[in-house]
Amino acid sequence: MALPRYEQIAGDLRGRIVRGELRPGDVLPSEREMTERWRVARATVVRAISVLRQEGLVESRQGDGTYVKQRTALARNAGERYRTAVKTGNIYTTGEHADILSAERLPAPEPVATALGVAEGDTVVCRQRVTFEGQTPTAMSHSWFTETVADAAPRLLLRQRIREGTTRYIEMQTQRRPTTGRDWWSARLATDEELTLLQLTGPAAVVEVRHVAYDETGEPLAYEIGVTPAGRWARSEEYALNV
Template sequence: MPQIEETQPKYLQIAHFIRDQILRGDLRPGDEVASERQLAADWSVSRPTAARSLEALSHQGLVEKRQGSGTYVRSLEVNRRARELYGRARQTGKIYAPGEYAVITSAGWLDAPDHVIEALGLAKDRRAMHRRRITHNQDGPITLSTSWFPPDVGQRAPKLLEPERIQEGTLLYVENMTGRKGSYAEERMCARRASEAEATDLHLPSLAAVLVVHHVVRDLQDRPLEFAEATYPPNKWAFEQGYPLT
């Protein structure tokens, strides 16, 4: 078992260790996670600290607590496009695949809507940095997305203000400018009718349905680093999941 370090809250170190086991596949969906009592003994921490680590994992959507039974790994949905974008950017320095390109339609400071304020954990100041883009390939627009960043990130990453593409991608640029590294991401998704603006940007009929994904990236200290809202048109594959049949 790793030793507790002083550079990070103890509960986060425990949560990140278990999170990495889940993402590597060492702990699979349905597997039981160590109890508060076991974590406290293994890591030499108090029961409240162990409980808080399990709460953090639950907040991240990685585990669920079953009354009277224990804590278990949840089934994970994988966002193929988000995973490929981050992986491609880290490996090649380019975020888009051949034939894809993005047009930045707006960038700068805005009063953030309520769901962005909640996702970024903003307090009194509603102002946040945003970048709105439409991604295209040879067939036309394939994604409409807006990234939002907390004020401290916006102040330290001036290129976010510019309506030009950031070659390595916004997340890697933000990491380099702030020294804060993205650690994990949370996603929620739903289908709904496209708004008038979305239908126009994605070349859709007015009553078309779209898939909307809310994507939050957190750093090693569990602080929100980026919130992105992406809208996918119909008949564009954006997600995949593999799972064993036995």
């Protein structure tokens, strides 16, 4: 089911903010521009902007338009990063970079084997990274791939940044396009390793997101476990409650 038009507009603007296309202090397109572009009533645009205001992403100034607020701490999941890569050719937004800590073949632990559809102990490839905004670590992750995928995408085994993102890179190498994804979210205390890599003072809470990307046939392309410090906002979704 398609999202309401106001949520589509809010989602488009939110994505541009998250990707860094609209930066703190930038003014949003005028209500008139958005009504013409989206072919909707002014009330629909006003409602979309209200959603972003409630999320703390924008602020309206009387008689002067609506502006992107100073950088809100955001948690960008794997799906959002893939959309950024497709749109811009670069998985990282302005000011972001990643350190690749490892890229190696390992026997698949049971959760990884289940997610990738292989047998426990089969050889898989794992990449571990820490993502930074400036000098501040904002996330760490482990990304896992089958040996078949890694054979077709050899840069997965290099300790070098893949600026277009691993999922986008795999798509270009294999022609297998990710069409669906599934996320599992949980909150817990950080491990000792996470405290160190994310520069947190323990005990500290983190959010863990487990993500699987599937191709057109329903076969898994990648499995990622991402961890972010608590207090960062994720992209919001609207859904029906009366189903």
